[in-house]
Amino acid sequence: MIPAPFEYVRVRSVDEAVAALTEHGEEAKLLAGGHSLLPIMKLRLAVPSVLVDISGIRELSYVRVEGDEVAVGAGTRHSELERSEVARTEVPLLPHTAGRVGDPQVRHRGTLGGTVAHSDPASDLPTALLALGGTVVVQGPGGRREVPVTGFWTGFFETALAPDEVVVEVRVPRTGGAGWGYEKFTRRENDWPIVAAAAVQGRVALANMGGSVVRATATEEALARGASIAEAAALADEGTSPTADMHADQEYRRHLARLLTRRALEKAAA
């Protein structure tokens, strides 16, 4: 399988990337690790006429503490996040989840900004980010703006990102020693989750239970009222709208959401 022809533009800075997106409009797509984009281009599900390669912008690759938050550059590869000592100490849910993405070869290429911008409802890291809270920092022709993660993933492969904007950073609160859990159900270890649940500090997010990653709000409200983990987890699928596919029907996904939420909350409480 070979992608349809496109023009390839390599940029060295975010400003250059924004300029290229402004010039080419909706025809252009950003290329970072390429592990979401190239597969769908090979299937011709995406046929961009211009690819703007931002993978050479090394200053987008960092993990650092800034005040109460950890800032992760959008170009940070999953393998870099997985090994980051700063991340492991300050926000351990994130590097753990990075290590659960795909397989080592995939983690060597995939980037945090790429998975955030792609908005696949089954993706691991957006699920962890939604549970953590925080913001996605994006840059466009008018400068930078911050979008809360709760409003970033708007639907199936849809985000709050404008066509001429680039994800440059993700900021999450430092959770330090607070308990956390990430539970993912797959048929093979390196698959996408059929359902996954991330839990930290009383917040729970679910993968593959709707058009985008979603919070288990009924569970969170029950926990806030003082319900037990078992009681709260039994509500995890409330308000979700999972799809059916060859891996699981809706009822099975709902069951998994309740089960994985309970396990994630138990890990977080342990």
Add this chain to the structure above:
Amino acid sequence: MQVSITVNGQQRTDEVEPRLLLAHYLRDVRGLRATNVGCDTTSCGACTVIVDGLTVKSCTVLAAQADGGQVTTLEGLTGPDGELHPVQAAFRAEHGLQCGFCTPGMVMAAIGVLADNPDPSDREVREGLEGNLCRCTGYHNIVRAVLAAARSGPAAGRVPQTQEVEA
């Protein structure tokens, strides 16, 4: 577009289409056919090569993305006198292959595992090779081969070309 890529220590500049995948560049432009394309969907790992020191699936990387980089394929592992890389030797000694289709990717992925972790457990080898499928299902001997390679010494995790060639 032009790409200039060092493969197994040899740099060359070629005119390629931007959409050319690294796997096809290696096989068709550079004539190096050890790298196999199995699934073409980032699943099987048969196309695994090492780019700038890290294992990647070359069916999901553009040749353009390797421009200016260092690529090592299975062909680059063997010494000038035909001496096998320790991981290759271990695959042979431990019967780590049956039909051999997955083997080039398995060997490259195994070197990546050992580069990260020179003394892995059985489980760590299995997790490290999670991105590589063997349709002959000879996984036990593959894992045994990687563990034997690890015991043979630190050279098992070394990628020859990235060290011999100056950046």
